[in-house]
Amino acid sequence: MKNATPKKALVLSFHGWTGGGKNFVSDILAKNLFRRYDETGKSDFVRHMICTKFNTNDKHLMAQWIRDNVTNAVKTCDRSLIIFDEMDKLLPGVIDAIKPFIDYNPVVDSVDYRKSIFIFLSNTGGTAITKATYEYHLSGRERTDLSMKDLEPLINSGAFNENGGLYKSDIVEKNLIDAFVPFLPLEKKHIKLCIYDYLRLHYNKSTPFVDPGEEFIRKVSDELEYFPPDTKLYSKTGCKRVGNKVDVLM
Structure with missing residues (x-):
């Protein structure tokens, strides 16, 4: 937010099993970024897109719906926060519709997306995260000792190889996601x-x-x-x- 000229949009991908806090943390971020969202729970600058809401198997229509929503949001505010919920339910390949928006492009069709923030929420990688956490527990180590270095490769692999919205996607393959964030199972x-x-x-x-x-x-x-x-x-x-x-x- 302090960088007036970022090179690309910030893209975060939250992974973990249901109920682990992915939506909760997204909400905290939105409240701290936008005053009206903090006061009312709504803002023109926060788009919460539920991937199962657009009920169609037509990849072209779904991709167009995503592109239109993202473009309208960023035209309204170049610092828009766009949250894709239930990414694991999205048809594979569709999310690549936003690849030009999150790549190192100064302008796409007269719109600058580089100041916007994208967050993907997904259950993919949850099994690998849980297994690694449990193995740490069995070895007598604290879960707080787990680092991003331990878990990020597992999530990256799970997101790319497990069925879901990021399966074999260009945005994963081209390293356009800035951070894969693990949400550990709750004790x-x-x-x-x-x-x-x-x-x-x-x-x-x-x-x-x-x-x-x-x-x-x-x-x-x-x-x-x-x-x-x-x-x-x-x-x-x-x-x-x-x-x-x-x-x-x-």
Whole structure:
């Protein structure tokens, strides 16, 4: 944002299993970049494109829909944030429609895309991320010791080779994604923190470990499913079902 003349658009690709926080972090970024989005949850400068929304198997039509949305957004604001959700559900090859916009091109059809930000949200690579995280755990090391160097090659390979929107795509092959960001599977201790936050935000509980209490938080966390079967270390759905469980038990 401080660079007045970036050489290309910033492209981030978030990977991990469902409920791990990909949408959550995208929302944090949008709120910190655009005041109106922070205040209302809406902004003309933030486009949240759900890849399953455009229900067609016609790759040409879908590519045109994507191109039109991106072009309209960047024409409105050259610093636009464009989020592609459920990238793993997009037909392979379609996302390459935006390749000219994120490549090292000064102008495409009289529009400069170099100041815009693109974020892809995908479940691809989630299995490899989880396996690496679990192997770290079994070796006695902390998950916080995992580095981008450990995980980025796994995600890059998964994004390119697993079925989904980035499968065999030019934008991966040509290294146009600036960072593959791993979202690790959430442990029960993280689920408890999600419950804590939900109680604080939605039930106005200033000290959830006191009111309704640690026993309540434990009960909610136990309602979710965990894996692998022998250790039950990670939540199968991350924090995605926390709100529903809290509402029912409250």
